[in-house]
Amino acid sequence: MTLQVTRVGSLNSDQVNFVLRSAMLAPSTHNTQPWLFRCTGTGIELHADPRRILPVTDPDRRELVLSCGAALFTLRTAIHALGFHPATSLMPSRVDPDLLAIVRPLAERTPEPRAVGLARAIPRRRTNRRPFLSTAVPRPILPLLRHATELEHAWMSILDAEQCRLLRDITDRAHLGQLADPAFLAELHRWTELRAGTRDGVPSYATAGSPADESWLLDEFGAAGAGPRADPLVVLIGSLTDGRLDRLQAGQALQRVLLTATAAGLDASFISPPILVPSARAELRRLVGSGVWPQVLLRFGYGSPLPWTPRRPLEDVLLGKPVSA
Numbered sequence: 001m002t003l004q005v006t007r008v009g010s011l012n013s014d015q016v017n018f019v020l021r022s023a024m025l026a027p028s029t030h031n032t033q034p035w036l037f038r039c040t041g042t043g044i045e046l047h048a049d050p051r052r053i054l055p056v057t058d059p060d061r062r063e064l065v066l067s068c069g070a071a072l073f074t075l076r077t078a079i080h081a082l083g084f085h086p087a088t089s090l091m092p093s094r095v096d097p098d099l100l101a102i103v104r105p106l107a108e109r110t111p112e113p114r115a116v117g118l119a120r121a122i123p124r125r126r127t128n129r130r131p132f133l134s135t136a137v138p139r140p141i142l143p144l145l146r147h148a149t150e151l152e153h154a155w156m157s158i159l160d161a162e163q164c165r166l167l168r169d170i171t172d173r174a175h176l177g178q179l180a181d182p183a184f185l186a187e188l189h190r191w192t193e194l195r196a197g198t199r200d201g202v203p204s205y206a207t208a209g210s211p212a213d214e215s216w217l218l219d220e221f222g223a224a225g226a227g228p229r230a231d232p233l234v235v236l237i238g239s240l241t242d243g244r245l246d247r248l249q250a251g252q253a254l255q256r257v258l259l260t261a262t263a264a265g266l267d268a269s270f271i272s273p274p275i276l277v278p279s280a281r282a283e284l285r286r287l288v289g290s291g292v293w294p295q296v297l298l299r300f301g302y303g304s305p306l307p308w309t310p311r312r313p314l315e316d317v318l319l320g321k322p323v324s325a
């Protein structure tokens with residue numbers, strides 16, 4: 001038995017296949033890919049996959065919803081790039097909290113050049129955890145990244161050198177706390193020691209070459225002997241309130257920012273301890289000011305090419321009526 005992709009609204013089955021396979025390339029915490037899709041005659045439903053919760057790392061499912069938001073933005077972008085309008089309802093059900101969105105592809109039109117550019121970046125985007133090159137990120141990119149965030153109803157703060165220095169200390173303390181928690185380490189190892197043939201979790205080659213200590217991400221200097229590096233570009237994506245809808249929107253903003261950066265030739269990686277550890281998140285919130293709730297902290301720069309991280313087969317993330325293979 002297998003699940004079959006069928007026509008959805010104006011999209012034929014090949015187009016539905018394309019947009020779903022694109023959505024699955026979104027980033028997710030530990031590559032858990034915590035999303036499920038159901039194709040109805042008129043729309044594509046995005047559901048959170050409760051089997052993919054990280055009880056220790058993400059007890060309130062904040063990162064799960066962010067990851068699903070990233071998949072949602074990717075789905076919308078792929079539909080846009082095919083020349084359809086992705087009419088989107090967020091959190092449409094009062095009874096089913098796992099139904100996060102319904103996207104209905106509407107009338108065909110000329111594909112938007114901006115959406116086409118972002119869609120081309122979908123398969124090229126990678127999380128790059130290795131040290132970046134010393135080339136500084138050109139400042140004209142900053143308004144592009146900020147605008148990308150605001151288009152998805154989230155906020156961006158760009159940290160200055162002093163804030164990065166203080167963030168380094170917050171990150172160090174938060175990370176030490178994480179390393180002292182056996183349950184956190186067990187969950188981390190479960191998802192990052194990928195067995196051959198597994199199509200979820202983070203493969204060792206994706207983390208090879210990146211120091212285990214996360215505060216190096218904020219260093220102005222690379223590995224010993226690598227010479228001075230440019231100031232790191234560190235940005236925070238935040239929301240005005242901290243509910244599920246805010247997180248879903250922040251996840252969409254995250255992916256719009258990442259694709260915008262990829263299209264501009266930039267690489268990105270995540271700085272998570274100050275977001276995941278509640279006391280550190282409170283400190284980060286005070287550090288950045290302006291009342292926003294920190295959702296994602298990213299570092300941008302220029303890196304060397306990386307192989308891709310595998311994804312689950314499409315059939316694993318499809319909900320629906322089984323039909324005979």
Ligand SMILES: Cc1cc2nc3c(=O)[nH]c(=O)nc-3n(C[C@H](O)[C@H](O)[C@H](O)COP(=O)(O)O)c2cc1C
Nearest residue numbers: 027028029030031063066067126127202270272309
């Ligand atoms: C909300 C969120 C949090 C993440 N946190 C981390 C992190 O703490 N450390 C890390 O190395 N990668 C982090 N990632 C990146 C994922 O590990 C990555 O997306 C996944 O392994 C798939 O690889 P790819 O992004 O190269 O496609 C995060 C991604 C998301 C969406």
